[in-house]
Amino acid sequence: MIAPLPDLLIEPIVRAALAEDLGRAGDLTAQACIDADATLEATFGARQTGIISGLACARLAILALDPSARFEALAADGDKVAPGAVLARVSANARALLSAERTALNLLGRLSGVATLTGAYVAAIAGTSARIVDTRKTTPGLRALEKYAVRCGGGVNHRFGLDDAILIKDNHVAACGGVGEAVRRARAAAGHLTKVEVEVDSLDQLTEALAAGPDVIMLDNFSVPDLKRAVAETAGRVQLEASGGVNLTTVRAIAETGVQVISVGALTHSAPVLDIGLDAA
Structure with a gap:
């Protein structure tokens, strides 16, 4: 229901x-x-x-x-x-x-x-432990409705806006001088109920991010072999989100790597x- x-x-x-x-x-x-x-x-x-x-x-x-x-x-x-x-x-x-x-x-x-x-x-990832989530790539003015529609389709909502959680993207990392420093600053500023997620684009950045202790790590445009390596390296210590390059042809293989979350902008920007x-x- x-x-x-x-x-x-x-x-x-x-x-x-x-x-x-x-x-x-x-x-x-x-x-x-x-x-x-x-x-x-x-x-x-x-x-x-x-x-x-x-x-x-x-x-x-x-x-x-x-x-x-x-x-x-x-x-x-x-x-x-x-x-x-x-x-x-x-x-x-x-x-x-x-x-x-x-x-x-x-x-x-x-x-x-x-x-x-x-x-x-x-349906494409049925039987895996991954969940399909949306993004903020929504039609201006229709976000609440489109995210509701994602739930109607069996998906899960990512953050609704900039004030839901801290999500450190590549440009934040560049402005801070590194992944670890960005996460440390976020941790210092975050309230006790605010989660911190950081985007990484390589296994080296993943190692640096893990040391800083985020709640979630977004693996941006990782290949399937690298997603498997990331899952093995983290060993359940942090939730992993796969993002980028996700479509109905690739999503099953991504889910089978063991990542917990797969974010798909197409749900709202290309439906x-x-x-x-x-x-x-």
């Missing part, structure tokens, strides 16, 4: 998207063609196999324009569906429903695409939209 996001968090995103689409004069087509008091019944349907995420976005988009609309969800976020599956039924003022249609479908299709791609990565339609009944 996926814990849903609160409407309070989703609604401002949906309203901003609606305002962008409605512009200065509203939906000229609906106003010109449809009687003001007309009603319409329609269904949201999947046109591809995939994992659903974002039904609340569709519901809130319609209710924002017609507070008396009826929205009946027939699927749940996290469900895997086949083409033709009916996800929800809606009855609303016709103008309102058609004006909200594109916003509802944009968000529902986008988030379902993220969930579907995440599910493919999770294709899942084809979902709204059809009048």
